[in-house]
Amino acid sequence: AQSVTQLDSQVPVFEEAPVELRCNYSSSVSVYLFWYVQYPNQGLQLLLKYLSGSTLVKGINGFEAEFNKSQTSFHLRKPSVHISDTAEYFCALDTGRRALTFGSGTRLQVQP
Amino acid sequence: DTEVTQTPKHLVMGMTNKKSLKCEQHMGHRAMYWYKQKAKKPPELMFVYSYEKLSINESVPSRFSPECPNSSLLNLHLHALQPEDSALYLCASSPGPQETQYFGPGTRLLVL
Numbered sequence: 002a003q004s005v006t007q008l009d010s011q012v013p014v015f016e017e018a019p020v021e022l023r024c025n026y027s028s029s030v031s032v033y034l035f036w037y038v039q040y041p042n043q044g045l046q047l048l049l050k051y052l053s054g055s056t057l058v059k060g061i062n063g064f065e066a067e068f069n070k071s072q073t074s075f076h077l078r079k080p081s082v083h084i085s086d087t088a089e090y091f092c093a094l095d096t097g098r099r100a101l102t103f104g105s106g107t108r109l110q111v112q113p
Numbered sequence: 114d115t116e117v118t119q120t121p122k123h124l125v126m127g128m129t130n131k132k133s134l135k136c137e138q139h140m141g142h143r144a145m146y147w148y149k150q151k152a153k154k155p156p157e158l159m160f161v162y163s164y165e166k167l168s169i170n171e172s173v174p175s176r177f178s179p180e181c182p183n184s185s186l187l188n189l190h191l192h193a194l195q196p197e198d199s200a201l202y203l204c205a206s207s208p209g210p211q212e213t214q215y216f217g218p219g220t221r222l223l224v225l
Contacts, residue, residue, distance in 0.1 A: 035213070044117075044203055045156070045216040091155055100146075100169055101214060103155035 003028040005092050007104035015112050016084055022077040022107045024066075024092030033095040034075040036066055039106075040088045048090075051075060062086070087111045117217035119204050125223045128194060134220045136187040136204030144210050145187040147179060148203040150219070156203055162187060163210050194224045 049060025
């Protein structure tokens with residue numbers, strides 16, 4: 002069975018500071034990895050994805066993530082956050098079963 | 114058209130009511146999904162349709178009945194729901210199985 006762990010339920014950060022949201026996964030087979038963002042009362046928007054190839058993936062809104070197979074991690078980073086980045090962030094994996102398994106989510110709270 | 118639409122946005126129903134949720138996409142995607150998201154929790158997969166055929170049913174109670182009339186449309190028929198079924202119901206689609214999923218804004222359901 003596969004699983005996704007997001008250790009930090011909340012991450013407070015000041016505006017223009019860098020941020021890292023952590024994601025670790027467990028799977029006995031190859032995985033595809035995703036980060037989605039959910040703004041209040043909205044659906045999920047895809048930030049970025051890792052399918053294969055380069056382990057550093059760049060996404061929308063200045064976010065990037067690095068796939069580390071040896072550490073089974075896919076941490077999300079942004080060098081300088083904005084107030085508008087305040088949202089819930091979900092890491093998810095797909096083992097090719099056509100079903101996404103989500104982590105529990107990390108609430109990013111950007112403070113002025 | 115590059116989005117997934119869901120109607121209605123909000124729905125309040127009694128436990129004896131019958132209602133339906135509707136999801137539509139015109140991106141030519143051949144896989145469609147229903148997820149249930151409780152407050153402050155990640156989305157949980159309910160059903161997957163691939164090429165208009167039900168391919169995954171995650172042991173969902175029979176009071177939820179999915180239907181895929183054509184490749185663009187996905188319905189979720191609701192009957193005799195319980196208050197604990199109150200949640201945000203998200204629809205997603207992908208070009209094919211094992212490809213990136215794109216989410217709609219969701220229907221927020223309240224069962225009284």
